[in-house]
Amino acid sequence: MIDPRPSDIIDHFADIIRAAAGHKSPLRIRSGGSKDFYGSRIAGQKDCRILDATAYAGIVDYEPTELVVTVRAGTLLTELEMELRKHDQMLAFEPPHFGSAATLGGCVATGLSGPRRAFAGAVRDFVLGVRMLDGRGDDLSFGGQVMKNVAGYDVSRLMTGSMGTLGLLLEVSLKVLPLPAMEMTLRMSMKEAEAISKMNLWAGKPLPVSATCFCNDELTFRLSGAEPAVRAAHAKLGGEEIVEGVSFWESVREQTHAFFQSQKSLWRLSIKSTTPPLSLPGKQLIEWGGALRWYASDADVDAKAVRGGAANAGGHATLFRSPDLCATVFHPLAPEVMKIHQRLKEKFDPMGILNPGRMYPEL
Amino acid sequence: MNSFELVTKLRTFLPTEAVLHETEDLRPYECDGLSAYRQTPMIVALPQTENEVAEILRICHAAKIPVVARGAGTGLSGGALPHAEGVLLSLAKLKRILDVDPAARTARVQPGVRNLAISEAAVPYGLYYAPDPSSQIACSIGGNVAENSGGVHCLKYGLTVHNILKLRVVTIDGKILEIGGEGMDSPGYDLLALMTGSEGMLGVVTEVTVKLTPRPEKAQVVMAAFDDIRKAGDAVANVIGAGIIPAGMEMMDKITTHAVEEYVHAGYNLDAAAILLCESDGAVEEVAEEIQRINEIMNKSGAAEIRTSHDEAERLRFWAGRKAAFPAAGRVSPDYYCMDGTIPRKRLANVLSGIEALSAEYGLRCMNVFHAGDGNLHPLILYDANRPGELELTEEFGAKILQMCIEAGGTITGEHGVGIEKINQMCSQFKTKELETFHAVKAAFDPDGLLNPGKAVPTLRRCAEHGAMHVHRGEEKFAELPRF
Numbered sequence: 001m002i003d004p005r006p007s008d009i010i011d012h013f014a015d016i017i018r019a020a021a022g023h024k025s026p027l028r029i030r031s032g033g034s035k036d037f038y039g040s041r042i043a044g045q046k047d048c049r050i051l052d053a054t055a056y057a058g059i060v061d062y063e064p065t066e067l068v069v070t071v072r073a074g075t076l077l078t079e080l081e082m083e084l085r086k087h088d089q090m091l092a093f094e095p096p097h098f099g100s101a102a103t104l105g106g107c108v109a110t111g112l113s114g115p116r117r118a119f120a121g122a123v124r125d126f127v128l129g130v131r132m133l134d135g136r137g138d139d140l141s142f143g144g145q146v147m148k149n150v151a152g153y154d155v156s157r158l159m160t161g162s163m164g165t166l167g168l169l170l171e172v173s174l175k176v177l178p179l180p181a182m183e184m185t186l187r188m189s190m191k192e193a194e195a196i197s198k199m200n201l202w203a204g205k206p207l208p209v210s211a212t213c214f215c216n217d218e219l220t221f222r223l224s225g226a227e228p229a230v231r232a233a234h235a236k237l238g239g240e241e242i243v244e245g246v247s248f249w250e251s252v253r254e255q256t257h258a259f260f261q262s263q264k265s266l267w268r269l270s271i272k273s274t275t276p277p278l279s280l281p282g283k284q285l286i287e288w289g290g291a292l293r294w295y296a297s298d299a300d301v302d303a304k305a306v307r308g309g310a311a312n313a314g315g316h317a318t319l320f321r322s323p324d325l326c327a328t329v330f331h332p333l334a335p336e337v338m339k340i341h342q343r344l345k346e347k348f349d350p351m352g353i354l355n356p357g358r359m360y361p362e363l
Numbered sequence: 364m365n366s367f368e369l370v371t372k373l374r375t376f377l378p379t380e381a382v383l384h385e386t387e388d389l390r391p392y393e394c395d396g397l398s399a400y401r402q403t404p405m406i407v408a409l410p411q412t413e414n415e416v417a418e419i420l421r422i423c424h425a426a427k428i429p430v431v432a433r434g435a436g437t438g439l440s441g442g443a444l445p446h447a448e449g450v451l452l453s454l455a456k457l458k459r460i461l462d463v464d465p466a467a468r469t470a471r472v473q474p475g476v477r478n479l480a481i482s483e484a485a486v487p488y489g490l491y492y493a494p495d496p497s498s499q500i501a502c503s504i505g506g507n508v509a510e511n512s513g514g515v516h517c518l519k520y521g522l523t524v525h526n527i528l529k530l531r532v533v534t535i536d537g538k539i540l541e542i543g544g545e546g547m548d549s550p551g552y553d554l555l556a557l558m559t560g561s562e563g564m565l566g567v568v569t570e571v572t573v574k575l576t577p578r579p580e581k582a583q584v585v586m587a588a589f590d591d592i593r594k595a596g597d598a599v600a601n602v603i604g605a606g607i608i609p610a611g612m613e614m615m616d617k618i619t620t621h622a623v624e625e626y627v628h629a630g631y632n633l634d635a636a637a638i639l640l641c642e643s644d645g646a647v648e649e650v651a652e653e654i655q656r657i658n659e660i661m662n663k664s665g666a667a668e669i670r671t672s673h674d675e676a677e678r679l680r681f682w683a684g685r686k687a688a689f690p691a692a693g694r695v696s697p698d699y700y701c702m703d704g705t706i707p708r709k710r711l712a713n714v715l716s717g718i719e720a721l722s723a724e725y726g727l728r729c730m731n732v733f734h735a736g737d738g739n740l741h742p743l744i745l746y747d748a749n750r751p752g753e754l755e756l757t758e759e760f761g762a763k764i765l766q767m768c769i770e771a772g773g774t775i776t777g778e779h780g781v782g783i784e785k786i787n788q789m790c791s792q793f794k795t796k797e798l799e800t801f802h803a804v805k806a807a808f809d810p811d812g813l814l815n816p817g818k819a820v821p822t823l824r825r826c827a828e829h830g831a832m833h834v835h836r837g838e839e840k841f842a843e844l845p846r847f
Contacts, residue, residue, distance in 0.1 A: 065600035066707055066738075088606055117547065124553055125525050138796045146705040147518065147737035148777035150511050150560045151785075151792055152820065153804045154524070157556030166552075178606030200466050204490065206577045206646055229649035270546035274467045291547045314545025331550040336538045340807055341551055347803035359551070 006072075009056045013168060014137035016051055021135060021351040027051045029164040029355055031074055032101025035110050037321055039163050039358045040329045053105055056170060061145070064089055068128065068145050069176050073105025073169040080104055084176055092120035092177040094211075096253045105169045111161020114253040115211035115222070118203070118273075118288035120177065124160040131171040132159060135349025145173045158344075164355040165363050166348040180210070180224035184234060185245025187220045192277045192286070195219040199289040200274050207233050213252050214286040215259055222249060252287065259285045263296035265322045267306055271315030278309055294320075307331060330359060338362060364426040366405050369450070373408055376418055381456075383407040392451050395436040395443040396498075400783055404431065404445030411456045413533065413569040420567065421537030423450055429816050430535070432563040434474060434506030437498045439701070440782025442509065442562045442818055449816075454505050457569065460484050468575040469528060469545070474505025474568045478512075481573060490575035493520035496778070497686070505568045510780045511560030515611045518736035519644075520576065522778075524559040531570035532558060535809045540566065557804065562780055562819040565808040579644035582610065585657045586681045587666040588635035592616060593712045595637035598664035599735045600708065602641060605660055607653060611642040612736035613685050616715070619730040619743075620684070622691040629684035632668050639666075639735065640685055642678075688732045689743070696728070696745035700757050703785075704768030705777035708738045717767050718742055725760045727753070739777035740768070766791060781819045789819075790826030798823060 020027045028042050031053045042048055057074035064087040071080055077097050084090055094114030095107045108130075113122040129143030143149055143156035159166060190198070195214040199221075202209050210224035221237075222245060223230045234241075242248060251257040260266065269278070273290035282297030295306065303319065310317035316331035333341065338360070345352070345363045356363070364372070366384060373382045383389055389403040405428075410416045423430050429449030436443055445451045458475035465488035470481055478499040482491040495514035496502055502512070508530065513522045520526070529543035543555040558565055589595040595614055602609060615623070615638045620631045631638050639661070643653040654671060661669045672678035692699040706714050715731060722729045730743040742764055746757040765775045765788050775781075775788040789798070801820040805812065 063707070063709060065604040066709060067603060068707070111548070111553075121521070121525060122548060124556060125521065134800070140794075140797050140800060142797065142800075144705075144772070144774050145707055146773050146777070148513055148522065148705050148734070148739045149774040150778060150780050151774050151776050151789060152781075152797070152801050153561055153565075154511075154556045154559065155800065155804070157524070157553050158804075160553060160556075161548075162552055177608065178603075181606065197466075200468075204465065204468050204488065204577055206579050208646070208649070225645075226649050226652045228652050229646045232646060232648045270544075270548050272467055272545035274464070288547060316544060316546065316550045318550070333551050334541065336534070336540055337542070337551065337554070340540070340554065343807035344552060344804065347800070347807055 006056065010133070010139060010170060013051065013053070013056070014133055014139065016049075017133055017135065017137040017168065017353070020049065020353045021137070024351050024353065025049065026353050026356045029053055029109070029168055031103040031105050032076070032099060034097060034099030034102040035106050038110055040360070041325050042355055042357050051168065053168060054103065057103075059083060060171060067147075067176055068173060070145055070171055070173040071104050072171050073103060073108070075104045077102040077104055077107055085179070088179045089176045090179050091126070091174065093117055093123050093126055094120075094253060095123065096255070098254065104172060108160050108169055108172050109162065109164045115213065115249050115287060118212070118291055119210045124157045126175045127156050127160050127172060128175055129173040130156040130159050130169060132167040132169050134167045135351060135354050139170070140167075143173065147175060163359045165345060165359050167354065182227045182230045183210070183222055183224045183245065184230050185220060185222045185242040185248060186234065186237070186239030187218055187242050188239045189218055191217060195286065196274070196276065196290045202237070203273070203289045207237070209233070211249055212287060212289050215257075220248060252285075257285070259283065259294070259296065264298050265296070265301055266320045267295040267301070268318040268320040269293040269295060269306070269310045269313070269315060270318075271310055271313035275313040278313070280306065280309065303328070333360070364428065369406060369422070369426070369428065372422055373406070373419065377408065377410065377415060381409040381411070383409070392433065392436070392445055392453070395433070395438045395441060397439055397441040397444075397782065397784055400441045400444050402445045402447055404451035405448050407451045407453060409453045409456050413457075413531065413539070416452070416454075416567055416569055417533045417537040417539065419450065419452060420533055420535055423813060424536045424811070427811060427813065429813050431815050432505075432509070432567050434503035434509070435477065435501050437502045438506060438510060438780060438782065439703075440776070440780040440784040442780050442782035442815070444783050444818070446816060452567065454503070454567070461570070463488070465490065467545070469572055470575055471570065471572045472504055473570060474508070475503050478502050478504055478507055485575050488575075489578050491578050492573050493526050493576045494523050504571050504573065508559055508568050508571055509561065509563050510778070513739075513778045515613060515734065518612065519608050519610050524556055526574045527555065527559065527571055528574055529572035530555060530558055530568050532566035532568055534566050535811070535813050543572070545572065560780070562782065563815040564805055564819050565814065567814075579610070579646075581647050581650045582642060582644040582678060583650055583654050584611075584640055584642040584672045584678050584681050585654060585661060586631075586670045587639045587641070587661040588632035588668040589637045589639065589665065590635065590667050592637045592715055594665045595639050596708065596711045598639055598661055598666065601660045601664050602657060605656060607656060609641045609657070609736060610644040611640065612734070613640045614638070614733040614735040615685060615688065616731040618728060619688055619691070619732055622695045622730060623684040623687045626691045626694060627683045627687045629680050631684055635667060640681060685732070688730065692730055692743040692745060697747045697749065698745070700744040700746065700761055702740070702742045702744070702761055702764050703776050703779040704765055704773055705737070705739045706768050706771045706773035708735065710771040710773070711735075711740075714740065714767055714771055718764060721760055721763055725756050727757060727760055734777070737777070738773065762788070783818055786818065786821045786825065789821050795823060
């Protein structure tokens with residue numbers, strides 16, 4: 001499963017980082033490029049050197065009965081998922097790929113999770129350990145290959161979702177879970193407010209709901225688990241069975257669903273799940289039991305109003321896709337919180353060369 | 364600023380009885396659950412509000428006085444050991460449950476609220492707070508956040524880091540940070556994860572929003588006895604290989620079974636080399652199916668005896684022995700020394716035979732209890748501190764066990780934390796550059812190093828010798844608490 005001479009590849013990466021640090025010239029970390037659209041534009045992107053991280057690929061260690069897999073960051077997400085599937089296991093956070101070239105490194109660096117997230121956990125919940133190069137090119141390991149580990153600060157999770165601004169991921173150890181014995185997708189018609197309260201009501205009961213999606217006055221949901229449990233829950237909850245369930249959830253996860261097509265801008269609002277319908281001009285799709293609201297609009301959108309609405313609902317808004325490459329993507333941080341971010345960035349990447357500005361201009 | 368000046372200053376905004384400085388008043392705070400290490404602080408402060416916490420920190424920051432935060436003081440690694448020239452900041456008076464939101468399945472609580480009290484407050488809504496460390500009757504949620512506490516159900520339900528949404532944190536300079544949010548993620552770096560398990564080194568938690576989980580309809584446990592520890596280890600792998608995530612999966616070796624059976628009469632098979640407890644919870648239909656499959660797997664894995672709990676009383680009886688392992692160790696030996704390594708489960712048999720060999724080499728008995736589902740091993744070395752030299756031998760034995768855990772690809776602490784106890788072993792687990800990164804993280808929050816100095820991350824200078832947790836007869840704090 002392993003390419004020969006992996007240490008040469010790491011040395012090569014470290015040399016690139018050290019040289020960039022020496023010249024204080026920014027690097028753009030990139031593998032498959034499937035998530036190029038995501039995040040802010042890197043400062044000086046035009047003449048910014050690309051650090052292609054795809055070469056360091058392969059599954060290092062996988063022991064299905066340990067529920068742990070250690071993977072090089074350049075490994076294709078599809079390849080990893082295929083290997084897990086052979087052993088009836090999965091990445092329970094159901095990551096979006098956004099293209100066949102997606103790698104595990106990009107998946108962890110962006111920290112994006114799919115439909116099962118509300119019920120199984122996010123990428124960060126499954127990250128057990130990382131090996132990385134920091135902004136000095138130092139080869140560091142944090143966490144480990146075991147489920148419980150409280151030795152040292154949780155740098156592995158800090159790296160997750162940090163958009164490559166703190167270091168280059170080399171290897172990631174992840175907890176994996178068994179594939180459910182059975183999955184069933186069901187649908188029922190209802191209005192938005194009713195759907196929100198229903199999704200929250202279900203989440204408060206011991207039911208095997210594993211995904212929810214509300215769009216166009218239809219609530220689609222998935223049950224996962226042992227067959228008797230899925231059947232019993234279906235009997236309790238009702239709904240009409242959808243045969244093309246697998247492709248439906250894939251379309252939501254990969255944003256190939258009709259909702260996501262041909263819009264000017266797509267916003268991602270991560271908010272308190274019980275928030276009543278948000279009144280925003282345009283259309284919305286709701287996931288994660290009410291906690292994730294996708295908002296798409298063809299017209300110009302008042303970013304302040306969107307962010308304000310999300311903040312009032314206990315959360316934040318991300319400009320997920322936009323034709324305006326200079327727009328602010330991520331929700332502004334409180335000054336005191338930003339100060340901590342800046343200090344962390346300074347420590348991990350003293351020359352400020354790793355993906356500068358991809359997350360915030362200050363980082 | 365001397366002690367007298369500080370007391371005076373603190374008493375300008377704290378009631379007289381909330382600032383302690385007389386030796387007899389300080390004594391109760393001299394140690395946490397790890398009583399081998401003791402130190403009276405210069406002052407104990409007992410704020411009642413977040414503002415008071417912030418003001419205390421501002422004063423200490425300005426005067427460069429160390430601050431050690433303390434919750435219920437039940438920690439097992441000396442994380443709340445006071446600093447001789449510092450303030451021991453007790454969060455015990457911040458103990459209000461501020462809000463339970465049954466629809467959103469969350470509770471907003473102050474740090475001094477006991478872990479179990481949260482679950483109790485959620486009972487009317489059919490919800491509970493999932494992480495259940497063995498000390499849950501007494502330990503506080505603030506301490507749980509500091510240690511990233513787990514419990515016997517964490518393979519299925521996660522650790523503290525998986526079950527909290529938001530924190531309010533006061534930094535050493537008295538600024539208030541809101542970390543996380545009411546949604547499922549937050550913008551920027553994952554400071555929520557960084558704070559969790561940071562052992563009071565980065566900030567003082569003044570409010571925690573936790574996730575609540577629906578109570579399962581039913582729980583049932585299978586108890587299987589094996590004549591070979593390797594078979595028991597294989598059985599664990601077979602259960603997980605079959606796609607089952609048990610709600611709890613615990614193993615005990617023979618010496619443990621004998622020690623606890625005498626104590627709780629759970630009906631364990633005394634001929635067995637290992638006893639495995641495997642619990643299923645969830646919907647009634649789900650549990651019925653899973654229990655049947657677990658039975659089949661135990662059978663195929665060569666269990667000598669298999670029993671399934673038929674009612675709640677029997678389920679609790681099967682568990683009673685496992686939960687009594689620590690007190691039982693205290694009964695069969697004058698002293699015991701608890702380790703907290705985690706290993707990849709496939710290395711269990713090798714690590715256990717390694718421990719057995721060390722046990723023979725040192726002439727010291729060792730009981731092994733194991734959170735088998737997640738690889739967290741608690742060897743309890745039995746010794747007698749009154750015999751000259753035995754304590755030193757025990758320490759050496761323990762250090763070798765931790766070294767073995769690291770070599771097996773594991774870690775020196777699965778759930779008890781580094782604190783002061785395992786500070787030296789951190790040098791074995793991490794390289795210099797990694798320890799430097801930890802110091803850098805610390806400095807990003809607390810540049811002067813005033814919060815809990817000397818804990819969790821060793822100075823590079825210190826990386827030399829080895830220490831560990833000891834419990835001496837009659838000296839164990841919270842001896843009444845279950846420990847597993």
